[in-house]
Structure formats: C-alpha cells, structure tokens
Amino acid sequence: KNQVEQSPQSLIILEGKNCTLQCNYTVSPFSNLRWYKQDTGRGPVSLTIMTFSENTKSNGRYTATLDADTKQSSLHITASQLSDSASYICVVSDRGSTLGRLYFGRGTQLTVWP
Amino acid sequence: EADIYQTPRYLVIGTGKKITLECSQTMGHDKMYWYQQDPGMELHLIHYSYGVNSTEKGDLSSESTVSRIRTEHFPLTLESARPSHTSQYLCASSESVGVANTGELFFGEGSRLTVL
Numbered sequence: 001k002n003q004v005e006q007s008p009q010s011l012i013i014l015e016g017k018n019c020t021l022q023c024n025y026t027v028s029p030f031s032n033l034r035w036y037k038q039d040t041g042r043g044p045v046s047l048t049i050m051t052f053s054e055n056t057k058s059n060g061r062y063t064a065t066l067d068a069d070t071k072q073s074s075l076h077i078t079a080s081q082l083s084d085s086a087s088y089i090c091v092v093s094d095r096g097s098t099l100g101r102l103y104f105g106r107g108t109q110l111t112v113w114p
Numbered sequence: 115e116a117d118i119y120q121t122p123r124y125l126v127i128g129t130g131k132k133i134t135l136e137c138s139q140t141m142g143h144d145k146m147y148w149y150q151q152d153p154g155m156e157l158h159l160i161h162y163s164y165g166v167n168s169t170e171k172g173d174l175s176s177e178s179t180v181s182r183i184r185t186e187h188f189p190l191t192l193e194s195a196r197p198s199h200t201s202q203y204l205c206a207s208s209e210s211v212g213v214a215n216t217g218e219l220f221f222g223e224g225s226r227l228t229v230l
Contacts, residue, residue: 004156034219043120043204043221044157089157091219102219104156 002027004092006105014113017080021108023073023090031095035064035075038087038107047075047088080112117141120205120222127195128230135190135225137205145217146188149204150174151224157204163188195229202226 004025013019025033032051036044048057048064050073056065061078077084087107094101118139127133139146144165149157159172163182177199178192188207192199203225208217 041224041226043206043223045221046218049218102159104158106154106156109154 002092002094002101002103004090004103004105006088006090006108008108009106010109010111012111012113013080015080015082018076018078019080019110021075021077021088021090021110023075023105025071025073025090025092025103027071027092027094027103029095030068030071031093033064033066033073034091034093035062035073036089036091038089040086044089077110080110082112082114085110085112118205118207118220118222120203120225122225123223124226124228126228126230129194129196131195133192133195133227135203135205135227137188137190137222138186139188139207139220140186141207141209141220142185143207143209143220144185145208146182147206147208147219148172148178148180148188148190149206150176151202151204161190195227197229200227200229 007022034049035047038044047059047062050057050066052068063076066073087109089107090105092103121136146163148161150160151157158174160174160176161180163169169180169182178190180190205222206219208219
C-alpha cells in the first residue's frame with residue numbers, strides 16, 4: 001500500500017534554533033517528492049520538488065534531502081523564525097498512471113516560540 | 115504568489131441547502147483538483163479535471179459534483195448539504211509537465227464549510 005508517514009506529528013522549538021522534519025514513504029514507482037508549508041487556515045505553498053536524481057534542494061532557509069534507496073526525505077529549517085510556525089506536508093507522486101497520483105502525509109505541526 | 119482564487123473563504127449553512135464553492139485560476143492550467151482536508155489529517159482528492167468537459171471522481175467518495183465548462187473555472191456543488199460535509203475544501207491547479215508529473219501544484223486559500 002502506498003503511504004507517506006511524517007514525524008514528528010508536532011514540534012515546538014525556540015526562535016533561532018534549527019530543526020529537521022522527517023518523511024518516509026512506500027510509494028512505488030516513485031516520481032517526485034514535494035514539501036509544502038501550510039499556514040493555519042490557508043492553502044499549502046510549495047517549498048521544494050525533488051525527482052529521483054536529486055538528493056538535496058534548498059529554498060532559502062529550507063533544505064530538503066531525498067534518499068530514494070531508503071525512501072526517506074527530510075526538511076531542515078535553519079535559524080527558525082516565528083513565521084515558520086505552520087504545518088509542513090510531505091507529498092509523494094507516483095508515475096504509475098497518467099494522473100501522477102499524489103500521496104499526502106498528515107503533516108508536522110511546527111510551532112516556533114519567541 | 116499563485117493566481118488561484120476560491121470563494122467563499124468561509125460559509126456557514128443549514129442542512130439541506132444547496133451550495134457552490136467557486137474556484138478560478140488565471141494561469142491557463144489544464145489540470146484542476148478539489149481536495150478535502152480535516153484538521154490533522156491528510157488531503158484527500160475528491161475531484162479532478164484534465165481540461166474542459168473532463169471531470170473525474172477522486173479517491174475519497176464525495177456527494178459533491180463538479181463541472182469544467184471553461185479552462186479557468188472549476189466549481190464544486192453540493193445539492194443538499196449535511197453536517198458530515200463540514201470540512202475545509204481546497205482547490206488546486208497544475209500544468210501538464212510530462213510523465214514525471216513534476217508540474218508545480220498551486221493551491222487556493224481554501225473554503226471552510228460548516229453545515230449546521
């Protein structure tokens with residue numbers, strides 16, 4: 001069964017600290033992996049998209065890594081800010097159909113305290 | 115900033131009423147989607163469209179219906195709302211980018227529906 005599991009479910013850190021969020025997936029055949037940021041009451045916004053051949057990608061203070069062999073990804077946030085408080089969603093796409101089916105994780109709820 | 119818009123943002127309505135959630139995008143994307151999201155849960159695909167006059171049901175069974183008469187417009191309708199329909203509804207669009215499906219997925223701000 002194709003699944004996306006994220007950990008931790010929630011995380012509280014102090015402003016200025018770094019943190020790493022995890023994503024494990026069983027989706028096959030793999031096409032790409034995306035990380036989204038979703039502020040409370042808003043729609044998700046894309047942070048990164050990585051294909052099979054990419055193992056790291058950065059977007060400002062956000063750095064995503066991908067290990068396609070172990071089917072794991074991580075999102076590292078550097079020097080956290082209050083505005084980083086949000087849910088971070090891992091999404092994996094397969095290429096088994098023309099739809100390019102997307103599998104969503106439940107997200108990690110990050111809270112940054114001053 | 116994504117050019118995809120949803121209205122209304124919030125709606126509180128009584129049981130049995132008919133409602134339409136509007137979604138429009140100005141990016142010329144062929145693919146459009148409706149997702150349902152409950153607190154702490156993953157997004158579930160309820161409808162999608164590959165283009166004008168093309169609509170399909172998603173993975174999550176839904177009593178809602180959709181139409182795609184124009185490329186930019188993808189409204190979702192509930193003929194008779196029930197409390198079980200209370201949820202957040204997210205509209206999204208993407209361009210077709212080959213079999214790797216690496217097209218960026220743009221989301222609207224969502225419509226929060228509460229049925230009393």
